[in-house]
Amino acid sequence: MLKKIFTVGEITEYIKNLIEGGELKNIWIEGEISNFRKAIGNFYFDLKDEKALLRCVMFSPTLSFTPKNGMKVIVKGDIRVYEKRGYYQLYVKDIKIGGVGELFIKFLELKEKLRKEGLFDEKYKKPLPKIPNKIGIVTSPNGAAIKDIQKVLSKRFPVKIVLAPVRVQGEGAAEEIEKAIKILNERNDIDLIIVGRGGGSFEDLWAFNEERVARAIFESRIPIISAVGHETDFTIADFVADARAPTPSAAAEMAVPDRNEILEWVDGVVKRMEKILGNMFSFYRQRIEGIEKRKAFMYPYEIIYNKILEFEEVMEKLRKQMEKLKETRQKVEKMEMRIKNLSPYKVLERGYSICFRVRDGKLFSSIGDIEIGERIRVVVKDGEAICKVEKK
């Protein structure tokens, strides 16, 4: 018990310290706006529910909307004591429309936590493939999202897709989405994933604000485009994903290039190539024409005739050689005739004979050349005989 008489100022300061020294800073409070008024640019209103009322003030507000009486909102701020009037009030820093309350705060808390961890950091964003080989799509098989995606893909660039069917809201949806992302990551044919669903209420989109989904997206080795709800809906998945598409259709547009744009580009390339080829052809044509004008092409027979003439010359030389040979042959034959007529053996035909010594084959013409008992060879016109000298 405090046994002391306080001044109003003292007790108010005591209360102020009690309230402002606690945890009532940056808290989120859900309620309905009433008694809203604007004065010199500041907002003054009461936040109430069935049980209570809380005075609120917002200085220099920067909101995208103007709060109205009866609007269900979540406000963020500090509770402070206003000494002069003797009451406490909420010094508002932010106002969000909607009656989602707890969920919204969970969303904000998780967002803050993951942001601090760096899951949203630009440096972790993976680039999307220019033209994906196969796109994995994590969404409901019955939803509008898959139909929208298919429609856009078939129009822009027909690419193969693999649907990982999941529930996108309700109990267990987040687990299924998480698992689908992981399974797609185990395949080696997928190089882009779209995770998303069509529009819905904040609660409907909740699965995409779950931490397990955020972490699965962050850990995916395959780039992920998030496409949840409509333009104005932001989920945690959108912040973690490598790219955020406002709608599933937009995700499909982001995923693939427009085939017509590519065809146009290819067309341009083809035109350039045609020009290059055309230049090449005219260059070679000119060269070929130059060659054609040369003697060999203009007068091909002349060259052949020359060859024939050369050939004839060789033939002629050979023929002359042959003739010369024949002449020589005649000469040799004549010589042969003459030598035959000169044969010393011709005398034999007239009855003479020629004698050789057998011992050395020498012709002898003197009686002194032979001995008695020696053998001699006597050649006559039609033969020869070996004889023995008996007497001389």
Added chain:
Amino acid sequence: MQSGEEIKFEEALERLEKIVEELEKGELSLEETIRKFEEGVKLCKFCKKKLEEAEAKIEELLEELK
């Protein structure tokens, strides 16, 4: 033939002519005559063989060129 098979055709022909001339003069002894005659016959054969070879070669070439 003194220098064996290596004698050239032209030389052989020249030698043959010389031998024929010598023999025709009839101034040689019988023994010399027989020796020269035998050489002449050999040269004659040699020349004819060479000629035949050359002719065959040229005929072959002419045949190839046809």
